[in-house]
Amino acid sequence: MSSxxxxxxxxSEVADHALRAVQKLLVELDGAGAVVIASTDGFELAHGGRxxxxxxxxxAMVSSFAALGEVASRESGIGTPRxxxxxSSDGRLVVRCMQLRGQSIVVVVLTDxxxxxxxxxxxxxxxxxxxxxx
Numbered sequence: 001m002s003s004x005x006x007x008x009x010x011x012s013e014v015a016d017h018a019l020r021a022v023q024k025l026l027v028e029l030d031g032a033g034a035v036v037i038a039s040t041d042g043f044e045l046a047h048g049g050r051x052x053x054x055x056x057x058x059x060a061m062v063s064s065f066a067a068l069g070e071v072a073s074r075e076s077g078i079g080t081p082r083x084x085x086x087x088s089s090d091g092r093l094v095v096r097c098m099q100l101r102g103q104s105i106v107v108v109v110l111t112d113x114x115x116x117x118x119x120x121x122x123x124x125x126x127x128x129x130x131x132x133x134x
Contacts, residue, residue: 014045022046022048025124029123033050033091036055036058040097040104041063049110059108082098089113094109094117094120096124096127098131099131
């Protein structure tokens with residue numbers, strides 16, 4: 001029984017850190033419409049933002065993108081993927097692969113087309129450092 005409690009407590013701590021990271025990214029990136037943090041197996045850990053999205057569905061999709069990026073990077077010999085970008089006519093979807101308390105996660109930021117990618121990457125790198133210290 002106590003090991004189940006420890007697992008639940010650990011999962012709760014991961015979710016708390018993920019939610020804090022979502023909130024920080026939304027403050028730093030005023031052009032971000034949404035932020036979703038997901039496990040690499042496609043489960044939403046935290047989300048926030050002004051866009052009406054289905055965070056669970058987006059979490060499942062971006063975890064698949066991250067897996068494809070991993071395979072493509074490995075096959076092409078370019079190393080471990082950090083970031084994937086989908087640049088669309090009305091905005092961008094930026095996916096960053098990182099660690100939170102030893103768990104591989106993906107962080108997705110949806111932005112409008114005016115948001116500079118460098119700014120998004122900088123904020124995601126800062127979030128990664130923050131979560132690495134968690």
